[in-house]
Amino acid sequence: MIEDILTVVLLAAGLINFVLEAKRDLMMLQQNSYRNERYMRWLRASGDTTSVVRLLCYAALLIMLMPRIPVVFRCVVALIPLLINIFKLLVAKYKKPLVWTKRARRIYGTACALCVIVIGASWLVCHELFSVGCAVVAVYALSHVLMLFSNLLLRPVEAHINKGFYNDAERILKSMPDLKVVGITGSYGKTSTKHYLNRILSEKYNVLMTPGSYNTLMGVIRTVREMMQPYTEVFICEMGAKNIGDIKEICDLVHPSVGVVTAVGEQHLESFKTIGNVQRTKFELVDALPSSGVAFVNNDFPYVASRKVDNVECCRYAVGNNDEAVYRVTSMTFSEDGTDFTLTGPFGEASFHTGLIGEFNISNLIPAIAVALYLDVPLERIRYAVGKIEQVEHRLSLKRVPGGLTIIDDAFNSNPDGSRMALDVLASMKNGKRIVVTPGMIELGDKQYEYNENFGRKIAMSVDVAIIVGEYNRDAILCGLREAGMPEEKVHAVDTFKEAQAVLGTIAAAGDTVLYENDLPDTFK
Template sequence: MLDMFLSPWVYSPVIIILAALLALGCTKGYIHMLQLESYQLPGYFRWFKQNDNKLYTATLLVALPAAIVDAAYTFLRNQLPDASAWWGYAVSAVLVVSALIFMSQQKKQPAKKLLVYTARVKRLVAAIVVLEALVLAAATVVMYFYNAPAIFLALRLALYALVLLMPFWVALAAAVMQPIERAIAKKYFKEAQRNILENEALIRIGITGSYGKTSTKFILGTILGEKYRVLVTPSSYNTPMGVTRVIREQLMPDHEVFIAEMGARHVGDIKEMCELVKPMHGLLTSIGPQHLETFGSIENVAATKYELMEALPENGIAIFPDDGAHCTRLYTTTEGLDKALFGVDEGEGRLVWAKDLSFGPEGSRFTLCTQDGQEEECTTQLLGRHNVQNIVGCAAMALKLGLTLQEIAKGIAKVEPVEHRLQLIPGANGVTVIDDAFNANPAGARMAMEVLGQFPGRHIVITPGMVELGEQETKLNRAFGEQMASAADIAILVGEKRTRPIVEGLLAQKFDEDNIKVVANLEEATQLLGTLTRAGDVVLFENDLPDNYNE
C-alpha cells in the first residue's frame, strides 16, 4: 500500500493537491487586506510594500519547508530506496506542521475588522480556485505525457512557487474579476437609481467633506426627524456600492428625506456618487489634508468635494463652512444655487452660528444664533468645538428646509454620540475614557486635544498617529505631538516607526521623556494602561489604525 502511494503517479498528484489547498488557505490574509483597501489594487500593493511582513513570513513557512523536503525526497528515493517510505511521511508531516505554523501566525494577529465573506469575496475565492484548477490540470496532463522524476519535481515546485507568490496570485484573480464586478455593480447601481427616483417628493441630501461626514449626517438626520421621516445611510456607508445597497434594501415609499454620506479617495468619486443619489441639496463639512496619498494635493481634494455642489439642480441648497480658506472660496464662486455660510462664531454673511460655548464631561452647551436675530439655547451630548461646528452646519440646512429654531434645538438635544468619535465612556475605578478612535485627522486631533484639556485630572493619550497624509504625514504627526504636549500628561504611542514624528513633537515642547511610552500594538497599550491609571484620570483613545496599517 505504501509502495503504491510512493509511486510518482500517485504521490505527485497528491502533493500537488495538498500544495494547492495550502495555497488557497494562504489567500485569506491577502483577501482580507484587499477588502480593507476597497478592492483597489494600487492600495493593495501599497499596503504590501509598506506593511506586509508577518503574513508573508507565515506564507513562506508553508511553502519553503514543503518544497525543500519534497525536493530532498525526490532525490533520495532514487539514492536510498530503503528510506523512501520515511521521506514520504516526512513530506506529509512538514506540510501539516507548516499549515499549523501558518494558522498560529494568523491567530497572533487578531483582526480589528474581520474579513466579511460577502458575495464579492466568494466570487474572488472561486476565481482563485479556478486559476489553481487550471494549473493543476496542466500539471496532470504533463505528468502523464512525460514519465520522468525531474518533470514531477518541477511541476510540484511550480505549485510551491504559487504559494510563495500568493500576494500576486490574489491580485491576478482580482484583476481577472474586475470586469465581472463592474458589470454586477452597474446592474445594482441602475436598479438603485430607479428606486430613488420613483419617489418624486423625496428630498435627497448629499454630505461630503474631508472630516466630519459621518457625525454630520447623523446629526442632520436627527434634527430633520423633528419634521420629516428620514433615512440616513448607516455607519460609515459612503461608497457607491454601500449606498446602492442601502437604497435597494432600506429606502421605502414613505420616506420623505434621504441623506447620503459621500466619501472619496480619488478625483471623480463624488461625481459617481451624485450620479447614483441625484442630490437636490448638499452640505460641505470641511476641506483638509485627508487621503493625500491618493488625491496628491489639497486642490484635488477641494475640486472633488465640490463635485457635490456641481451636481445640484438650479436653486438647490448648498451649505458651506466659513473656514476662511478653500470652503469659503468655493462658496464665493458658487452661482445659481441657494447657498449659505455657517460657522461656530459670528461672522459676516453667515446664516447661522453659535456663541457662549462651554464643554464638560456632560457634553456641550451653546446659543444658536441666526442671521435674522433669533437665538435658542442648545445642549448636546457631543463633545468638542468641531462637533458644535457640525451641528451649526446641520442647523443651516434645517432652517433652509423649513424647520423652526425651536424644532432644531429639540433635535440637537436628541443627538447621540457616534461610536468612536469623541464618545464619552465611564471607565472602571473612577477613570473617564474618551473614545475618538475612528479615523483621526489633523483638525479632529487638534480638537480632541482641546476637549481633553478641559477635563480635570491627569490626562493620558493613546494613539498610533495619523495616516494617508501623503508627503505631509511626518510634518502633521510632528505637529500632533506638539499639540499633545500641552494637553497630555502621559503619551502611549502605538507603533515605533510611525510614531517617531510624534515623539519629536513632544520632545520639542519639553515633554517629559519618561512619560512617553512606545508599544508595539493596542493590546500592549491596554496592558500598560492598566498599570498606570488611577482614579480621576482621563484617557483619550485617538485613532485606531485598521489592520492594513499594522507595522
C-alpha cells in the same frame, strides 16, 4: 515510502495554507476597496511579500527545484514555512475580519480555481507527485498575484452586476419625485453631521440616511435598493471619495437639492496627491446642485472659505467670528454634561444645550441645524432634538466606565484638525491624569511624517501620559514629543493595542481621562 508520505503531507499542508492565506489576502483586498492599485500599495508598504515566512518559502521553492538534493530533505525544508504560516493564520486576530459578501465569494472562488489549474497543469506536464508539491508551494509564494489576477478577471462580471444594481436604484429614485435629497461630504465630519441631521429632521419628516459608512456609490445604491420606502420624505446621503469624480458619480444618481461640505483638509492625500484635488472633489457636490437648491459650507476651513460658489445659493457657517458666515457660534462652554452654545443666523439668536463635547462636534452640528431650518423644522423642535442627540460611536464620544475612568473615544479615522480638537477636549479635563492612546494618523501622503510629528508636539502640550501604539507613525510622534520636552517616563511606546491596554491598567486611576485617538486598520502595523 517515506518520500511519498512526506510528499502527501506537503500537499496537504500546502493546500491548507493556501485556503487560509487566500482568505487573508482577500481580507486585505477588501479593506483596500477591491482596488488592485491600493492593494499593491499596501503590499509595498507592509512588506508582506518579503516577510520572514515568505522568504523562507521562496528559498524552499528554490531548493525543491534542485534535483540532486534528496526528496525527503526538500519536503522537510518546504514544510517548515508552510506549517509556521498555518499556525500564524490560525491564531491571528483581526480588527476588521473578512466580510463574506457575494463579491468576496466570487473572488475567493476564482483564486481557488486558479490554484487548482496551476496544480493540475503541473501534474499533466510532469506526471509526478513531487512536482505537484512544488506547485502547491509556488501557489502560496504567489498568493498575492493570484488574488490580484482573480480580481482583474472578474472586473467585467462585477461591472455588469453593478450596472444592474445602479439601474434598479435609479428606477426607485425616479419613482419618488417628491423625495428631498440632502448630500453631505467633507474630508471629515460628514458621518457625524449625517447622524445629527437625521435626528433633527426626524422631528418632522420620515427620514432615511445611508447607514454606517455606506458612502461609496455602491453603498448608496445598496441603501436605496434595500432601505428606501415609498413613504420616505428625506434621504440623507453621505458621500465619500478616494478619487476625483467619485462624488459626481453619486450625485448623478441621487440628484441632491441640498448639499453640505463639512471640511476640506489633507485627508486621503495618498490617492488625491494635492489639497487642490481634495477641494475639487468635495465641491463636486455643490457643483451638481440645481439652481433652486442650496449649499451649506464650513468656512472654518481655508480651502472651503476660498472656494467661490456662484451656481447656487450658498450659506456659509463657522464656529466663532467669520464675516462671511451666515450661521456662526458666538459662545460655547464645555462641561462634563456636554456643551452649551449660542448660534446666530437669519432666524436671529438661539441658545442650545447638547450632550456632545468638543468644538469639532459643534462644528458638525451647525449645518444640521441650518438644513433643518431650511426644511422648515420649527426651532423649538430643533432645540429639543439637539438636546437629545446621542454621541456617534468612535467620534469624540464621552463615556464613564467602572473604576471611575472617563473615556473619550475618537478612534475613527483621525485627521490633523480632528486630532487637535480632541486633544483640546482632553486638555480641558481638570480631574486626574490625562492619558492619550494613539497610533497616529494615516493617508496623509508626503506629509505623513510632518503631521504626526506636529501631533506629537500637541500631545506633549495637552496630556500627562502618552501611549504610542504600533510602528507606523512611532518615530514621527516620538520626535515631536521629544522636541516639545515631554518627559520620557511619561511616554510609552508599544507594539499592539493589547499591550497599550496592559500599560493603561498599571497607570490609570479613578478620576483619570483616557482619549483613544484613531485606530489603524489591519492594513497598517
